[in-house]
Amino acid sequence: MSAGDPQPPEPIPGARLLFSLDPAVAHLNHGSFGSVPIGVQRAQQRLRDETEANPMRFFTQGLVDRIVHTRRHLATFLGADPDGTALIGNATTGAAIVLQSLRLRPGDEIVCTDHGYGAVRLAVERECRRTGAVLRVLPVPLRATDDEIVEIVRTGLRPGRTRLLIVDQITSPTARLLPVREITTAARVHEVPVLIDAAHAPGMLPVDIDAIGADFWVGNLHKWAYAPRGTAVLAVTPAWRQRIEPLVVSWEQESGFPLRVEWQATLDYTAWLAAPVGLYTLRTLGVDRVRAHNAALAAYGQRVVGEALGLQPADLPDPGGPAVAMRLVPLPAGLATTLADATALRLRVAEKLATEVAINAWGGRGWLRLSGQVYNRADEYDRLARRLPALLTELA
CATH class of the missing domain: 3.40.640.10 (Type I PLP-dependent aspartate aminotransferase-like (Major domain))
Structure with a gap:
């Protein structure tokens, strides 16, 4: 790991308690439908x-x-x-x-x-x-x-x-x-x-x-x-x-x-x-603090999942700005190359790994999209990184 590798941010105290998400699931796809705070x-x-x-x-x-x-x-x-x-x-x-x-x-x-x-x-x-x-x-x-x-x-x-x-x-x-x-x-x-x-x-x-x-x-x-x-x-x-x-x-x-x-x-x-x-709610947590936290967490998730799949930093797409709280990880060739296959793989990840992610087919390749949000923790991305390669190998 180099000094420039993305590291997880410090969690925002109490932020996770603001949401009613199922704690048995890692919700790493805030970008699709969001999550409404309890208040x-x-x-x-x-x-x-x-x-x-x-x-x-x-x-x-x-x-x-x-x-x-x-x-x-x-x-x-x-x-x-x-x-x-x-x-x-x-x-x-x-x-x-x-x-x-x-x-x-x-x-x-x-x-x-x-x-x-x-x-x-x-x-x-x-x-x-x-x-x-x-x-x-x-x-x-x-x-x-x-x-x-x-x-x-x-x-x-x-x-x-x-x-x-x-x-x-x-x-x-x-x-x-x-x-x-x-x-x-x-x-x-x-x-x-x-x-x-x-x-x-x-x-x-x-x-x-x-x-x-x-x-x-x-x-x-x-x-x-x-x-x-x-x-x-x-x-x-x-x-x-x-x-x-x-x-x-x-x-x-x-x-x-x-x-x-x-x-x-x-x-x-x-x-x-x-x-x-x-x-x-956003202002109470601190708008700039939330944005920095989410972007850093997404970057960390991209790094650890990418490393688990054998990818080099140069293989991971740059989002075009440091504030983007969603990151892409390219999937192995031949996986999720169509909308139907991407949907099937997303459902399989949700069922087998208890993790919600976005998977899209774009440019003839499958892409895993990870989001970062204040209710997420670094260990959720670490757990996905440990378990995803075996699932993808099984499907391939």
């Missing part, structure tokens, strides 16, 4: 109790004002204009709203990279089938530098034809931080609108949406900002706000954006209203 769960339950005590009063007396107040709180945390930010269910919903608001026509094209989230790509493909537009995917090498990524995207745009560029702030299948601000600047030169899929950014990274300058930005708060699931935001620049249409029209349609997107009749709004308690 946030209770806050949401109190809101549910309030709803059921008098549904008429809850929905008709002050709910819109409460949504607006919550939105302002969350938007401020993210560096966004509250009047241009809508609360939504998740980042994929936000992408669908943007896509159907573009009013694409035959011959238009949407450009994304091959690191994009699968459900967003499915939404793009559906919109293309409906409108006659086309999707073009730009291959980006996993180890490309920021400058190389910007150049790949810049040269991949077709002014006058490209109607939207979609790029991830942190990629889901490859856990890579992309230079979204520089990409947005390059796209703006060609007058190409940009949608940033920042599903993993809120809470994990310091975010200043206005400074990024993208036309559209979507991000989940139920992953790394401790909000209840179903809490996300769609931020839109002024030029586009009046063109944004909800997927379902309801009673605030004439109010314009963002209320026309937020108000969905009898939607369960308790997740949104409880979300500030998640930010309170």
